[in-house]
Amino acid sequence: MPFKIVGVIGSSKADSELFRLAEEVGAEIAKRGAAVVCGGLTGVMEAVCKGARSHGGLTIGIIPSWSKEDANPYVQIPIVTGMGMGRNVMVVMTADVLIAVGGEFGTLSEIAHALNIGKKVIGLRTWNLAKAHTKPIPDLVEATDPKKAVDLAINSISAKG
Amino acid sequence: MPFKIVGVIGSSKADSELFRLAEEVGAEIAKRGAAVVCGGLTGVMEAVCKGARSHGGLTIGIIPSWSKEDANPYVQIPIVTGMGMGRNVMVVMTADVLIAVGGEFGTLSEIAHALNIGKKVIGLRTWNLAKAHTKPIPDLVEATDPKKAVDLAINSISAKG
Amino acid sequence: MPFKIVGVIGSSKADSELFRLAEEVGAEIAKRGAAVVCGGLTGVMEAVCKGARSHGGLTIGIIPSWSKEDANPYVQIPIVTGMGMGRNVMVVMTADVLIAVGGEFGTLSEIAHALNIGKKVIGLRTWNLAKAHTKPIPDLVEATDPKKAVDLAINSISAKG
Amino acid sequence: MPFKIVGVIGSSKADSELFRLAEEVGAEIAKRGAAVVCGGLTGVMEAVCKGARSHGGLTIGIIPSWSKEDANPYVQIPIVTGMGMGRNVMVVMTADVLIAVGGEFGTLSEIAHALNIGKKVIGLRTWNLAKAHTKPIPDLVEATDPKKAVDLAINSISAKG
Numbered sequence: 001m002p003f004k005i006v007g008v009i010g011s012s013k014a015d016s017e018l019f020r021l022a023e024e025v026g027a028e029i030a031k032r033g034a035a036v037v038c039g040g041l042t043g044v045m046e047a048v049c050k051g052a053r054s055h056g057g058l059t060i061g062i063i064p065s066w067s068k069e070d071a072n073p074y075v076q077i078p079i080v081t082g083m084g085m086g087r088n089v090m091v092v093m094t095a096d097v098l099i100a101v102g103g104e105f106g107t108l109s110e111i112a113h114a115l116n117i118g119k120k121v122i123g124l125r126t127w128n129l130a131k132a133h134t135k136p137i138p139d140l141v142e143a144t145d146p147k148k149a150v151d152l153a154i155n156s157i158s159a160k161g
Numbered sequence: 162m163p164f165k166i167v168g169v170i171g172s173s174k175a176d177s178e179l180f181r182l183a184e185e186v187g188a189e190i191a192k193r194g195a196a197v198v199c200g201g202l203t204g205v206m207e208a209v210c211k212g213a214r215s216h217g218g219l220t221i222g223i224i225p226s227w228s229k230e231d232a233n234p235y236v237q238i239p240i241v242t243g244m245g246m247g248r249n250v251m252v253v254m255t256a257d258v259l260i261a262v263g264g265e266f267g268t269l270s271e272i273a274h275a276l277n278i279g280k281k282v283i284g285l286r287t288w289n290l291a292k293a294h295t296k297p298i299p300d301l302v303e304a305t306d307p308k309k310a311v312d313l314a315i316n317s318i319s320a321k322g
Numbered sequence: 323m324p325f326k327i328v329g330v331i332g333s334s335k336a337d338s339e340l341f342r343l344a345e346e347v348g349a350e351i352a353k354r355g356a357a358v359v360c361g362g363l364t365g366v367m368e369a370v371c372k373g374a375r376s377h378g379g380l381t382i383g384i385i386p387s388w389s390k391e392d393a394n395p396y397v398q399i400p401i402v403t404g405m406g407m408g409r410n411v412m413v414v415m416t417a418d419v420l421i422a423v424g425g426e427f428g429t430l431s432e433i434a435h436a437l438n439i440g441k442k443v444i445g446l447r448t449w450n451l452a453k454a455h456t457k458p459i460p461d462l463v464e465a466t467d468p469k470k471a472v473d474l475a476i477n478s479i480s481a482k483g
Numbered sequence: 484m485p486f487k488i489v490g491v492i493g494s495s496k497a498d499s500e501l502f503r504l505a506e507e508v509g510a511e512i513a514k515r516g517a518a519v520v521c522g523g524l525t526g527v528m529e530a531v532c533k534g535a536r537s538h539g540g541l542t543i544g545i546i547p548s549w550s551k552e553d554a555n556p557y558v559q560i561p562i563v564t565g566m567g568m569g570r571n572v573m574v575v576m577t578a579d580v581l582i583a584v585g586g587e588f589g590t591l592s593e594i595a596h597a598l599n600i601g602k603k604v605i606g607l608r609t610w611n612l613a614k615a616h617t618k619p620i621p622d623l624v625e626a627t628d629p630k631k632a633v634d635l636a637i638n639s640i641s642a643k644g
Contacts, residue, residue, distance in 0.1 A: 002390065002400050035399065060399060066415065066567060068324065077357065077382060078324050079401055080415035084549060084565040085274055086250045093388065093402040108290075109273035113246055116266035129269075132293035163551065163561055196560065221560060227406060227576065229485065238518065238543060239485050240562055241576040243406040245388060254549065254563040407596055408572045430612075431595035435568055438588035451591075454615035 003058060004034040006153050007095025009110045010044025010103045010126075018102045021124055022047035023054075024146035025099055030057025032154050037062065037094050039087065040071045040078055044101045049074030062087050062094065089113055096160070097153045099143075100126035115139050120156045122149045164219060165195040167314050168256025170271045171205025171264045171287075179263045182285055183208035184215075185307035186260055191218025193315050198223065198255050200248065201232045201239060205262045210235030223248050223255065250274055257321070258314045260304075261287035276300050281317045283310045325380060326356040328475050329417025331432045332366025332425045332448075340424045343446055344369035345376075346468035347421055352379025354476050359384065359416050361409065362393045362400060366423045371396030384409050384416065411435055418482070419475045421465075422448035437461050442478045444471045486541060487517040489636050490578025492593045493527025493586045493609075501585045504607055505530035506537075507629035508582055513540025515637050520545065520577050522570065523554045523561060527584045532557030545570050545577065572596055579643070580636045582626075583609035598622050603639045605632045 006029045010022060026048035029036050036052045038045040040061020049059040053074045061075035064087045068078040081087040088106060092098065092113040098121045100107055107126065114121050115129075115137065123142045130137050143149035167190045171183060187209035190197050197213045199206040201222020210220040214235045222236035225248045229239040242248040249267060253259065253274040259282045261268055268287065275282050276290075276298065284303045291298050304310035328351045332344060348370035351358050358374045360367040362383020371381040375396045383397035386409045390400040403409040410428060414420065414435040420443045422429055429448065436443050437451075437459065445464045452459050465471035489512045493505060509531035512519050519535045521528040523544020532542040536557045544558035547570045551561040564570040571589060575581065575596040581604045583590055590609065597604050598612075598620065606625045613620050626632035 002393065002398055005399070058399075060401075062401070068416075071324065076324055077327070077380075077399065078416070079382075079384070079412065081412050081569075082415055082567040083247075083569060084250075085277060086244075086247050086564075086566060088274075089245075089247045089250070090401065090403050093404055094390075094400070105273045105277035109270050109277060112266045112270035112273055113249075116246060116270060128293050130293075132289050132291075163554065163559055166560070219560075221562075223562070229577075232485065237485055238488070238541075238560065239577070240543075240545070240573065242408075242573050243576055244408060245404040247403075247405060251562065251564050254565055255551075255561070405569075406572075407599060408566075408569050410596075411567075411569045411572070427595045427599035431592050431599060434588045434592035434595055435571075438568060438592060450615050452615075454611050454613075 004154070004157050005037050005060070005094060005096050006034050006150070007091050007098040008036055008038045008044065008048040008101060009091065009098055009107045010101040011107060012041045012043040012045065014043035014047060014102065018044060018125070019047040021146055022101045023051035025101060025124070025150060026051025026057065027055050028147055028150035030055035032150065034154065035060060037091060039064065039091055040075050042072060046072035046074060048101070062091050085109065092119060095119070096157045098122070099124065099149050099153055102126060111140065122152045124149050165315070165318050166198050166221070166255060166257050167195050167311070168252050168259040169197055169199045169205065169209040169262060170252065170259055170268050171262040172268060173202045173204040173206065175204040175208060175263065179205060179286070180208040182307055183262045184212035186262060186285070186311060187212025187218065188216050189308055189311035191216035193311065195315065196221060198252060200225065200252055201236050203233060207233035207235060209262070223252050246270065253280060256280070257318045259283070260285065260310050260314055263287060272301065283313045285310050326476070326479050327359050327382070327416060327418050328356050328472070329413050329420040330358055330360045330366065330370040330423060331413065331420055331429045332423035333429060334363045334365040334367065336365040336369060336424065340366060340447070341369040343468055344423045345373035347423060347446070347472060348373025348379065349377050350469055350472035352377035354472065356476065357382060359413060361386065361413055362397050364394060368394035368396060370423070384413050407431065414439070414441060417441070418479045420444070421446065421471050421475055424448060433462065444474045446471050487637070487640050488520050488543070488577060488579050489517050489633070490574050490581040491519055491521045491527065491531040491584060492574065492581055492590045493584035494590060495524045495526040495528065497526040497530060497585065501527060501608070502530040504629055505584045506534035508584060508607070508633060509534025509540065510538050511630055511633035513538035515633065517637065518543060520574060522547065522574055523558050525555060529555035529557060531584070545574050568592065575600070575602060578602070579640045581605070582607065582632050582636055585609060594623065605635045607632050
């Protein structure tokens with residue numbers, strides 16, 4: 001049986017509050033026995049891996065560069081792509097569901113790729129895309145805290161399976 | 162000397178008004194001696210190639226599938242990637258500047274990738290991202306008509322060169 | 323600490339002897355505490371994952387299609403790329419060292435990518451490239467059996483680290 | 484109608500004889516009205532573009548890096564991928580047929596990808612793969628000079644179309 005995999009996306013720069021939020025997201029994912037996939041670098045990506053490892057979770061980092069040395073120290077499985085931001089597509093495709101924590105334009109590209117293929121995105125202080133669109137976006141749901149974000153994420157995987 | 166290359170992004174489904182807008186964008190690009198790059202398929206992508214060819218312009222289509230038969234009939238240079246939506250990144254990187262005509266989530270991913278690397282995007286009835294963001298987005302500029310969109314695009318290339 | 327990752331490459335069709343060889347390779351990798359990365363499909367890829375799982379090893383499959391359902395049943399971590407044979411490059415880059423078991427042209431592409439970046443390849447009944455080249459190829463070494471192949475592979479990782 | 488596109492692959496380092504061969508290949512392709520696609524860099528890639536441009540041919544370079552400034556000066560259409568050697572797959576897929584001039588491991592990866600999808604490769608002093616294989620390889624044909632290589636290449640496209 002493959003692991004359930006929750007993708008966590010967010011900026012490589014995170015202030016202390018976003019870092020703490022992402023760390024809690026990682027911890028909650030690990031508590032539920034799912035693996036984390038992320039872009040493998042710093043900021044939100046490092047926080048979520050740190051949180052997951054603190055609870056024995058499995059962490060996968062899909063690295064944009066050619067070097068696994070670029071992975072943050074909490075990544076257990078660095079997938080080396082050498083594809084730059086092209087790796088964002090793979091984070092989206094590998095995840096069963098996504099949680100966006102904060103985020104700038106790179107995160108927005110991942111949200112857009114996810115919505116493009118009908119994959120659910122749970123947001124924590126992330127892009128409020130409905131404001132920029134002419135239609136509601138049912139696959140993008142804002143959560144109020146890390147625990148609820150992970151609940152929504154895991155429920156959405158279970159509903160599919 | 163390499164060609165100046167204007168990327169045009171937009172949905173594979175276009176109503177008659179969007180199709181006409183994209184066709185005019187293609188024609189205006191060709192009149193200025195620049196090449197068009199797009200995703201090579203239907204809708205806005207087909208319209209911009211058709212418009213460019215009607216004025217003798219060069220058309221490049223970066224195809225998501227494994228088959229150049231999937232290119233629209235106005236693509237002269239089909240680049241076959243087999244990368245699915247991963248090819249969106251390459252449309253963005255190959256273009257010197259981008260014009261977004263309408264657009265759904267695929268187009269949004271391209272706008273996001275462009276803004277992520279500081280590449281200018283001119284919009285025609287496309288995502289009004291500033292509404293969904295906490296900061297202004299100077300690299301995303303809305304134009305009122307195809308001619309002005311292409312003027313802005315070409316000027317932005319010249320300013321860089 | 324990231325896992326040590328051994329890449330195993332080979333054809334999606336394997337006769338019973340190649341299947342058994344690849345299964346033993348997987349088992350030997352697992353016994354040494356390293357993870358397996360492969361292309362995730364059938365044949366040699368399935369055999370190595372089956373062998374690794376039978377000894378509690380961790381298995382990563384880098385899938386060419388858009389669907390993790392295409393992974394063989396022994397893959398625990400399916401990385402979904404949607405990149406077709408472009409994913410071969412990622413198998414090579416993600417592995418710390420490669421073992422080629424048999425193999426046709428897809429495997430040859432992976433051997434070539436590995437040699438191109440100076441990554442070691444241990445061969446088991448695979449391409450004898452030295453015969454087709456004008457120079458010796460020190461990074462491509464033939465092993466006589468699965469245990470020796472994995473010994474050579476693990477030693478080459480330890481020498482680097 | 485899309486252009487006929489001949490892919491030319493070979494090392495980024497070329498001695499004067501290989502450079503001259505590749506330049507003639509480019510010239511012969513241009514004389515037949517086909518476009519050249521290559522990896523866009525130096526050596527054989529530069530020679531074939533130079534030869535094609537000297538006869539008014541169209542030149543496409545699929546660049547591994549993030550910067551079109553890395554293209555050789557004879558590339559008219561730089562396709563920017565940021566994918567490193569992953570772009571080799573795209574050179575193969577975009578070409579209707581391939582000519583390999585000399586070549587090291589990067590070229591070998593391209594030959595292997597081509598043979599893997601049944602695409603014809605004409606060789607000029609390149610890998611003699613039949614020596615390393617257990618079966619004949621009908622899709623890999625050695626030519627004696629540039630003119631004959633291009634004749635074989637163009638004939639193989641016409642046979643398909």
